[in-house]
Amino acid sequence: MATAAAPRSYVYLSLLAGRAITALADLAEEPKVWNDQVRKGLEGGIEYCRAIGEARASGPAADRRPGAQRSLKRLATHDGKESSAECAASECKEVERLLMQLLSRSRRPKTSELVAAIEFLTKNASDEGSL
Amino acid sequence: MPDAPKHRRTSSDLERRRLLYLLSEALEKLSRLQRILERQRSFVEAEYRRSEYTDVIDTLVNALASFRSLLIQNRARIGLFLRNENPTEPQLKAVNGVVRKVVDPVLKIHELLVLLPRESAEPQVFFMLADCFRKRGRLPASVILTNLLSSYEYRVEDILRAEMSQQELPDLKAALRGFKPGGSVLGLAFADRDNPLAWAILAHEYGHSIDDTRKIAYGIVRRVRFPHQITDDNRRKLVRWVAELFCDFVAARVLGPASLMPILLVEMARSTLARSSESPTHPPTPVRLRLTRKYLADLHLSTSGFEDLFEVYEFDYEKKLRALGATERKRKEDVRTLADGLLAPLAAKIASEVSSLRLRRFDGDNADRAKTLQAKLQAGLPASCHRRSSNDEILTKLASLKDKSSTRAVYAALEELNELPAASSEIIAAGWLHKLSSFEGRLLQTFPGRAAKLDLYGEYLERVDALLLKSLELAAVHNEINSPKG
Numbered sequence: 001m002a003t004a005a006a007p008r009s010y011v012y013l014s015l016l017a018g019r020a021i022t023a024l025a026d027l028a029e030e031p032k033v034w035n036d037q038v039r040k041g042l043e044g045g046i047e048y049c050r051a052i053g054e055a056r057a058s059g060p061a062a063d064r065r066p067g068a069q070r071s072l073k074r075l076a077t078h079d080g081k082e083s084s085a086e087c088a089a090s091e092c093k094e095v096e097r098l099l100m101q102l103l104s105r106s107r108r109p110k111t112s113e114l115v116a117a118i119e120f121l122t123k124n125a126s127d128e129g130s131l
Numbered sequence: 132m133p134d135a136p137k138h139r140r141t142s143s144d145l146e147r148r149r150l151l152y153l154l155s156e157a158l159e160k161l162s163r164l165q166r167i168l169e170r171q172r173s174f175v176e177a178e179y180r181r182s183e184y185t186d187v188i189d190t191l192v193n194a195l196a197s198f199r200s201l202l203i204q205n206r207a208r209i210g211l212f213l214r215n216e217n218p219t220e221p222q223l224k225a226v227n228g229v230v231r232k233v234v235d236p237v238l239k240i241h242e243l244l245v246l247l248p249r250e251s252a253e254p255q256v257f258f259m260l261a262d263c264f265r266k267r268g269r270l271p272a273s274v275i276l277t278n279l280l281s282s283y284e285y286r287v288e289d290i291l292r293a294e295m296s297q298q299e300l301p302d303l304k305a306a307l308r309g310f311k312p313g314g315s316v317l318g319l320a321f322a323d324r325d326n327p328l329a330w331a332i333l334a335h336e337y338g339h340s341i342d343d344t345r346k347i348a349y350g351i352v353r354r355v356r357f358p359h360q361i362t363d364d365n366r367r368k369l370v371r372w373v374a375e376l377f378c379d380f381v382a383a384r385v386l387g388p389a390s391l392m393p394i395l396l397v398e399m400a401r402s403t404l405a406r407s408s409e410s411p412t413h414p415p416t417p418v419r420l421r422l423t424r425k426y427l428a429d430l431h432l433s434t435s436g437f438e439d440l441f442e443v444y445e446f447d448y449e450k451k452l453r454a455l456g457a458t459e460r461k462r463k464e465d466v467r468t469l470a471d472g473l474l475a476p477l478a479a480k481i482a483s484e485v486s487s488l489r490l491r492r493f494d495g496d497n498a499d500r501a502k503t504l505q506a507k508l509q510a511g512l513p514a515s516c517h518r519r520s521s522n523d524e525i526l527t528k529l530a531s532l533k534d535k536s537s538t539r540a541v542y543a544a545l546e547e548l549n550e551l552p553a554a555s556s557e558i559i560a561a562g563w564l565h566k567l568s569s570f571e572g573r574l575l576q577t578f579p580g581r582a583a584k585l586d587l588y589g590e591y592l593e594r595v596d597a598l599l600l601k602s603l604e605l606a607a608v609h610n611e612i613n614s615p616k617g
Contacts (some may be wrong), residue, residue, distance in 0.1 A: 011194055011236040018232030020199045025208060025225030037204060115221050122228035 013048055017121040020045025020099065025087075027102065028114045034105070042103040046120065049096035056089055095120045145446040147215065149399070150227055153441060154209070154569045155588075156400045157233040158577065161195055162589035163322040164240060170193050187246050194376070195238055199585055200438050205229045206583035209220040213575050220349070234400050238280060244321045245278040252276060252319060254331055256562040258607035262555035263334055263385040265491050265533050271314035272340055274333065276321045281397055283318045284336040286343055290407055301520040302435045315340035326592075327599040328562050332393040340376030347484050348374035351477060363539075369473060372414040373481065374476055377483050379423045380485045386556045387501075388427055388437040391420065395444040405459060414470035415463070417448055422478050429482065436564045493556045504553055504561035504602075510567070513598055514561050515605035516550035552609035558602045566595060 023041025026033050095117045103106050140148075173183040202209065208222045209229075218226070231431075252274040261270045277283075317336045323329035342348050352370045361369075382390035400418055413419075420441065427434055429575055434441070452460055504514035518525070528544040553561075577588045 011239055014232045014236040015194075015197050015201065018198070019204075019231050021225050021228040021232065022201065022204050025205070025221050028219070028225075029208075108610035111221060115224055116222065118224045118228050122224070122231050 013051055016044035016048040016051075017042050020048060021118050023122050024102075024114045027109070028111055031108055039103065042099050045099045045117075046096055046103070048121065049092050049099065053089065053092050058094070091120055102128070137188075140442070145443055147212075148439065148443045149447050149450075150212070150223075150230065151571055151574065152329060152396065152399055152440070153224075153230050153234060155574060156396060157230050157237065158386040158574075158585065158588045160237045160241070160322060160400075160591055161199060161202075161585070161593055163326065164237065165192070165195055165245060165589070166593070167250075167321060168195070169322070170250070174248060184247060187243075191240060191243060193235070194586060198237060201233060202228055202585065205581045206578055207581050209583075210578040210580055213571075213578055235243050235402055238400065238403055241280060241320065241322055242278045250276055250321070250324055253324060253600060255327065255603040255607070256319070256333065258603050259327065259330055259559065260333060260337055262607070262610070263339060263491055265489075267610075272337060273314065274317045274319055276324055278321060279318060280320045280322070280400075281394075282320070282332045282336050284315050284338070284339040284343075284478065286315050288344070315343065319331050325596045327559060327596070327603060328389075328566060329393050331382065331386050331559055331563075332383035334390055335378045335394070338381030341380070341381065341488065342377055348377050351377075351480055352482065354480075355477070368411045371412050372470060372474060373477060375413050376419060376422060376478070377481050377484065378590065379488065380426050380481055381418050381488070383423050384430070384485050384492055385490050387498060387560055388424075389432040389433055389556075389560045392437070392440065392563050395420070395440055396539075397432055399444060404448070404455060404463060414474060415467045417445060418467055418470045418474060420444065422474060426478065426482055430492075431495060432493070433495070436502075436567060441569065446539065458590055459488070476517040491495050491554070491556070493554075493560070496558050497554060498560065500553065501557045501560035501564060505564040505568075506558055508561055508565040508595070508598055510603075511594070511598070513602040513605055514553060515602040516552050516609060517557075518547065519551060520547050550609075552606040552613065553602070555603055555606065557597060558606060560596065562599045 019037075019041040023038045023042075026038050026041075054060065098109060098113055098117055102109060168191055171184070172188050172192075175182060175188065177578075205225065208218065208224055211218045213224060256274050257270055260272065260274075261267055264270070272284075315337070317333050317340075319333060320329070346368050351373050352366060355369075379390070394416065424434065424441065452463060455463065475529045500517050503517055507514040520528075525544075525547045528547055532541055532544055573588055573591045577584055
C-alpha cells in the first residue's frame with residue numbers, strides 16, 4: 001500500500017503514473033480482472049497522486065482555499081481550458097479517491113471515470129508542481 | 132513545388148500518425164540510451180574495474196529496464212493500435228499515456244549521461260559537414276557530445292569575451308589579445324552519436340558559425356526600415372530570429388527537406404509547448420517550417436516523402452497549443468503572428484544571402500539520386516555511390532559496340548559502369564526517406580499480436596545507423612581516391 005508522500009524523482013513518478021495507466025486500462029478492458037500488476041499499478045497511482053498533491057501544497061500556490069470538487073465526468077470533457085490550481089488539486093484528490101476505491105474493490109467504475117483518470121496521469125509530472 | 136498531401140486527412144488519422152511517431156521516438160531513445168550504457172559499461176570495466184561509474188550505469192540501466200517493461204505490459208493494446216483494429220477510447224488513451232510516460236523520463240535520463248565518461252563524435256560527422264560545406268579536410272568547427280537533446284553552436288572566444296566583460300577581469304581580458312579563434316563548437320546529443328539522420332541539425336548549427344563570422348543576420352536587420360521606432364531589445368530579438376531562419380535556409384540549401392526532420396521530431400517528443408525554447412531566441416517553429424518549405428519550393432525541390440511528418444508536426448503543435456491556458460495560448464499566437472509578419476518580408480533577402488555563400492546546393496538531381504540510394508538501403512546495402520546513367524542506358528551503349536568499334540568508343544561505354552561517390556546530402560536524404568517509409572512496418576514487427584520484441588526495433592535502428600555510417604565513410608574514401616591528390 002502506498003505510504004505518506006515523500007519527495008520523489010521525476011523519473012520514478014513517471015514510472016508510477018505509467019503503471020497506474022496500465023492498471024486502469026486493464027480494468028477498462030476487463031472490469032473483473034485482478035492480479036498483481038493491477039494491484040501494484042493502483043498503489044503506484046495513489047503514491048503518484050499523493051506526491052503530486054504534496055508538491056502542490058508546498059509550492060507557491062499552497063495558500064489557495066479548498067474548493068468544491070469537480071466530478072470526473074467533467075474532467076473527462078475538459079478540453080484544455082485554463083485550469084486553476086484549485087481545480088487541479090481537486091482533480092488530483094478525485095483520482096486518488098477513485099484509485100483507492102478500485103484498490104479496495106468497493107465499486108465498479110464507469111469507463112468515463114477511467115478515461116479521465118488516465119488523462120490526468122498522462123499529464124507531465126513537471127506540469128504538476130515543483131517536482 | 133512542395134507536394135501537397137493527396138487528400139485532407141481527418142484528425143483521427145493525424146492523431147494516429149502522431150502517436151506512431153511518438154512510439155518510435157520512445158523505442159528509439161530507449162534503445163540508443165541502452166546502447167550507450169552498454170558501451171560505457173565495457174569501457175568502465177576495462178579502465179577502472181570497480182568505480183562509482185558502475186553504480187551510475189547500473190542505476191540508469193535499471194531505470195531503462197523499468198520503462199521497457201512498461202511498454203511490454205502494454206504490448207497487446209499497442210499491437211491493437213498499430214494494426215488499427217478499432218481500439219477503444221481507454222485503449223487509445225492508455226497507449227498515448229504510457230508512451231508519454233516513457234518518452235518524458237527517458238529524455239530526463241539522457242541529461243544524466245553527463246555523469247559518465249564523455250564519448251567523442253564519430254569521424255563521419257566531419258565527413259558529412261565538410262562535404263556539405265565544401266570544406267574538404269579543413270572544417271573550422273569541432274563537434275562535441277552533450278546531454279542536451281537540442282543541438283547548439285558557440286565560439287569559445289565569444290564565451291570568453293562575454294564572461295570576461297561580465298566579470299570585469301581586465302587581466303584575463305588582456306590575455307585574450309592575440310587569441311587565435313579556433314572556430315565553432317557544435318553540440319550534438321549523446322544519443323545521436325551513431326545516428327547520422329540526426330546530424331542534419333548540425334547543418335543548421337554550422338549556419339550559425341557562418342553567421343557569427345560574417346554578421347549576416349545583423350546586416351539584414353540593420354538595413355530594414357521599420358515604420359515605427361523599434362527598441363534595441365526588439366532589434367536584438369529580430370537579429371536572433373533572422374539568424375535562426377538564415378540557418379534553416381542554409382541547412383535546407385545543403386540538405387534539402389531532410390534538414391527539417393530532427394527539429395520537428397525533437398519538438399514532437401516534448402509534452403507541452405509551455406517553456407519551449409522559442410522567443411526570444413527562436414521564432415516559433417511553425418513559422419520556420421512554413422518559410423523553409425516555401426524556400427524549398429522556390430528552389431524547385433520536391434518534399435515528397437517528407438510531407439507526412441510536416442503535416443503531423445503541425446497537427447501536434449496545434450493540439451499542444453489548445454492544451455495551454457488561454458493567456459499562454461494567446462501569447463504564443465501573438466508571437467507567431469509577430470514572427471511571421473517580421474520574417475516573411477525578409478525571407479527573400481535571407482535567401483539571397485544564402486545563395487551568395489556558394490554552398491554545395493542540394494538540387495533536384497540530388498533528390499532523385501537520394502531516391503535511388505533509398506532503394507539500396509532498403510535492400511540492406513550501403514548507399515555510398517551511384518552511376519551516372521541508368522542500367523538500360525548502359526546496356527544500350529554496350530550493345531551498340533561493334534567488333535570494329537574504336538578503343539575510345541569501347542572505353543566510353545565501359546566508363547559508364549564507373550561508380551561515382553554519393554554526396555553526403557544524398558545519403559542523409561536517402562536515410563530519412565528509408566526511415567520514414569519503414570519505421571511503421573518495424574513497429575508492427577516489434578509488437579506482433581500479444582508479444583513484444585523490443586530488441587527488434589533496436590536492431591533495425593542499429594542496422595540503419597551502421598549502413599549510413601558505412602555509406603558516409605565509403606563516399607569520403609571514394610572522393611579522396613577521385614581527388615587529384617588521390
